[in-house]
Amino acid sequence: MEAQDKVQRPFLKRYGFPLIVLALCLALGGYVLWSQNKGSSLPVQGQGEPFAYTDTEGKIVSLENTNGKVRLLYFFFSYCPDVCPPTTFLMSQAQEKLKKDGLFGDKVQFLSVTIDPTRDTPERLKQFADQFDVDYAGWKFMRGDEKQTAELAKKYQILVTKDDKGNFGHMNLIVLLDKKGQIRDWISANDYFAKGKDNRPLSDLVKEIKSLL
Numbered sequence: 366m367e368a369q370d371k372v373q374r375p376f377l378k379r380y381g382f383p384l385i386v387l388a389l390c391l392a393l394g395g396y397v398l399w400s401q402n403k404g405s406s407l408p409v410q411g412q413g414e415p416f417a418y419t420d421t422e423g424k425i426v427s428l429e430n431t432n433g434k435v436r437l438l439y440f441f442f443s444y445c446p447d448v449c450p451p452t453t454f455l456m457s458q459a460q461e462k463l464k465k466d467g468l469f470g471d472k473v474q475f476l477s478v479t480i481d482p483t484r485d486t487p488e489r490l491k492q493f494a495d496q497f498d499v500d501y502a503g504w505k506f507m508r509g510d511e512k513q514t515a516e517l518a519k520k521y522q523i524l525v526t527k528d529d530k531g532n533f534g535h536m537n538l539i540v541l542l543d544k545k546g547q548i549r550d551w552i553s554a555n556d557y558f559a560k561g562k563d564n565r566p567l568s569d570l571v572k573e574i575k576s577l578l
Contacts, residue, residue: 407576410548413438413540414520418478418507421491426476426505428546434474435577437552438540440518440525442481443493448537452554453477455570456539457497460504462571470503472578480515480525481533482508522551543577 417427437456441449456475463469477494479485485493490506499506515525518535526534541550550573556565 407541407549407573409543410550413542413546413548414517416478416509416517418505418509419487420505420507421487421494421501423487426507428542431474431476432546433544434472435544435574436473436542437475437574438521438542439475439477440480440514440521440523440535441477442479442533442535443485443489444481445533448555448559451558452537452539453493453497455554455557455567456504457499458567459570459574460500462567463503463574464500466575468575468578469500473503473574475504477504477506478514478517479506479508480511480518480535482511482514521548541573541577549577 413428415428417425420426437459439452439456441453443449456477460469460475463473479490485508487508490508494501494504494506515527518525521540523538523540524536528534537554539552539554540548541552543549552570552573557567557570558564
């Protein structure tokens with residue numbers, strides 16, 4: 366036993382400190398790796414389809430020139446009688462949370478594209494947006510060709526319809542795009558305001574956005 370102690374003590378004395386340093390380095394490396402990948406729980410669902418639209422200030426906003434930011438892409442129309450106003454309000458609440466964290470505009474951008482460009486003039490879009498205290502530095506309301514917009518929405522797996530009387534309909538989903546323009550999720554806005562006591566909290570939406578930063 367005494368001889369065994371004599372063997373162990375020199376070993377620990379000679380190699381104990383390097384082993385501690387090695388353990389710390391491994392722990393630090395594991396933490397860095399975890400930190401880099403902690404936001405990757407949302408799988409890549411595919412590459413977002415390119416687009417280019419004119420915003421209320423007459424500027425071109427595209428998938429390409431907004432890369433580098435996490436984006437919410439929402440197809441809507443201002444004369445919508447049901448889901449578009451509460452969904453836009455939901456997004457405005459998320460806007461305020463992100464502004465408090467210094468993320469809105471610089472790292473996160475919202476993109477609302479009308480499916481009814483004939484009635485949704487730039488003036489009308491601005492009037493609609495102003496009702497929700499939209500911060501235009503980070504939220505663009507856009508319009509383009511009606512048919513092309515419906516086709517684009519379909520490529521993002523959002524169904525847009527128009528009946529014989531000119532009434533529009535659409536799936537009330539918000540597309541979550543990462544900084545590379547990849548689709549990471551389709552967020553059901555109805556889950557946040559149409560289920561009463563079972564509504565998801567706003568924090569879930571904000572957390573999902575932040576997970577891609």
